Amino acid sequence: MERIKTLTSNTLKNTMEKGGCGECQTSCQSACKTSCTVGNQSCENK
Amino acid sequence: MVHQYKNNGYNMVLDVCSGSVHVVDDLVYDIIEICENRSKQEVVETLLASGKCYGKEDIEEAYDEVEALRENGQLFTEDVYQDTIVDFKKRKTVVKALCLHIAHDCNLACKYCFAEEGEYKGRRALMSYEVGKQALDFLIANSGNRVNLEVDFFGGEPLMNFDVVKRLVEYGRSREAECNKKFRFTLTTNGILLDEDIMDFANREMANVVLSIDGRKEVNDRMRPSRNGKGSYDIILPKFRKFREMRGDKSYYVRGTFTHYNLDFCEDVIALADAGFDQISVEPVVAQPDCDYAIREEDVGRICEEYDRLAKELIRRAKEGRPVNFFHFMIDLTGGPCVYKRLSGCGSGTEYLAVTPWGDLYPCHQFVGMEDFKVGDVFCGVEKTEIVDEFKLCNVYAKEKCRNCFARFYCSGGCAANSYQFHNSITDCYDIGCELEKKRVECALMVKAALSDMSE
Numbered sequence: 001m002e003r004i005k006t007l008t009s010n011t012l013k014n015t016m017e018k019g020g021c022g023e024c025q026t027s028c029q030s031a032c033k034t035s036c037t038v039g040n041q042s043c044e045n046k
Numbered sequence: 047m048v049h050q051y052k053n054n055g056y057n058m059v060l061d062v063c064s065g066s067v068h069v070v071d072d073l074v075y076d077i078i079e080i081c082e083n084r085s086k087q088e089v090v091e092t093l094l095a096s097g098k099c100y101g102k103e104d105i106e107e108a109y110d111e112v113e114a115l116r117e118n119g120q121l122f123t124e125d126v127y128q129d130t131i132v133d134f135k136k137r138k139t140v141v142k143a144l145c146l147h148i149a150h151d152c153n154l155a156c157k158y159c160f161a162e163e164g165e166y167k168g169r170r171a172l173m174s175y176e177v178g179k180q181a182l183d184f185l186i187a188n189s190g191n192r193v194n195l196e197v198d199f200f201g202g203e204p205l206m207n208f209d210v211v212k213r214l215v216e217y218g219r220s221r222e223a224e225c226n227k228k229f230r231f232t233l234t235t236n237g238i239l240l241d242e243d244i245m246d247f248a249n250r251e252m253a254n255v256v257l258s259i260d261g262r263k264e265v266n267d268r269m270r271p272s273r274n275g276k277g278s279y280d281i282i283l284p285k286f287r288k289f290r291e292m293r294g295d296k297s298y299y300v301r302g303t304f305t306h307y308n309l310d311f312c313e314d315v316i317a318l319a320d321a322g323f324d325q326i327s328v329e330p331v332v333a334q335p336d337c338d339y340a341i342r343e344e345d346v347g348r349i350c351e352e353y354d355r356l357a358k359e360l361i362r363r364a365k366e367g368r369p370v371n372f373f374h375f376m377i378d379l380t381g382g383p384c385v386y387k388r389l390s391g392c393g394s395g396t397e398y399l400a401v402t403p404w405g406d407l408y409p410c411h412q413f414v415g416m417e418d419f420k421v422g423d424v425f426c427g428v429e430k431t432e433i434v435d436e437f438k439l440c441n442v443y444a445k446e447k448c449r450n451c452f453a454r455f456y457c458s459g460g461c462a463a464n465s466y467q468f469h470n471s472i473t474d475c476y477d478i479g480c481e482l483e484k485k486r487v488e489c490a491l492m493v494k495a496a497l498s499d500m501s502e
Contacts, residue, residue: 002071003070003071003073003074003108003111004068004069004070004071004074004111004112004115005068005069005070005495005498006066006067006068006115006120007067007068007069007379007491007494007495007498008065008066008067008379008380009064009066009118009120010064010065010066010118010119010120011064011065011066011379011380011382012063012064012065012385012388012455013063013064013065013119013123013126013385015383015384015385015386016127016384016385018384019383019384019385019386019387020384020386020387022140022142022192022387022397023192023193023194024383024387025143025194025196025230026142026143026196026392026393026397026398027392027393028145028392028394028398028410028411029143029145029196029198029230029232029254029398030254030299030373032327032329032373033200033234033256033411033412034160034303034329034331034332034412034461034464037373037374037376037456037457038383038387038388038391038392038456038457038458039377039378039382039383039388039455039456039457039458039487040373040374040376040377040378040382040456041378041382041383041387042378042381042382042383043378043381043382043383043384044194045384
């Protein structure tokens, strides 16, 4: 059995170069309105 | 910083600052737990002495694999973002999203409503077309180079002023080409006034619709009665089902609130799923402890168990080929938001503002009615820049409680309004909310692990 299965690697650091365009959705406009759920938003600048 | 936990038979390891997520066996899990300040030899000796029956060669081999992750920047990475990329004070922000309070009035009397039956501590009022038009002009003028502009029709109940909604959509569309903007309109409704014409309109024009319903009939009707005290479930459910059917592949959510009275809210998610909805959000109520329905400190353990139960149920349904998307378990591991977005939070008070029926601007819908937070109006623009600056500085590094929290890149510091409600400060945290958010992140990552098993 493999010891380590990596589901995703280094995604945050990789966004330092290209990120920050601000075109993505504001989190409270999606469904919440009472909580902050930024991590589930999608990037619009892939 | 590493966060590791066991859930549903999975050993999960989250490397917080790189965003890497690993599923590991027991040996690797144990090594990661102790290896940070120990040499290879010390790790081997510690585990050999632990009574866990690991062989020396296995430990050495697994240790090397852990080291490889570290060398690849996927484990024990440092937080390099604070000093290198964001100067929050100098950050120039533009407005890109408005929450239009199209009606400060409601045809339901939901007991937990933060808008107090739609009136937000003020008077009943409907937004006029002129105020709404000015709000859209304000948004266009203050959105800099941003192309995608978001406008949520909110309330109270926005369908009580549907004619204005229609006219504003028409006006917004008429300005898109000349201004090089794209409006994404969304609608949050309790469903009472929905009819086929409105559904048709919404399916043409609304990028997303949020349909408020709490789940099981008895749960919904207890907290979401009409003004004459009767439950709303039997009126809204058939309309929402019809709407869902007509909506096809377009975005929607059925969205409920759970309270102290339905800590078994997994049943409500199941009830909504069984009623034919596959995009579901059911969220904890945020209320002061003196409210009978408020979530209390002692409810947290029970709610966390319920999230575990829900996670398993969602995995089961996915395996059976009838997946349900639960909003609070959504994490996009590969295409999620950039670190800038994750650091700057929800954007309230800067990118996102709420507009009252008479055109006043507030940092977000939850601050509406708190006079001290009024930042300006759609006619004169943002005047109290000191309030905007305060929100600009509101980020994970400004919050003591977030600095060392493993979930900080997922909730981005949490909700400023909740923080203010409980601590009179926008840079604190609503503690119960934090506990639940951490649990949700754990469940969400575990679900990813389970679904990735399934696809192999």
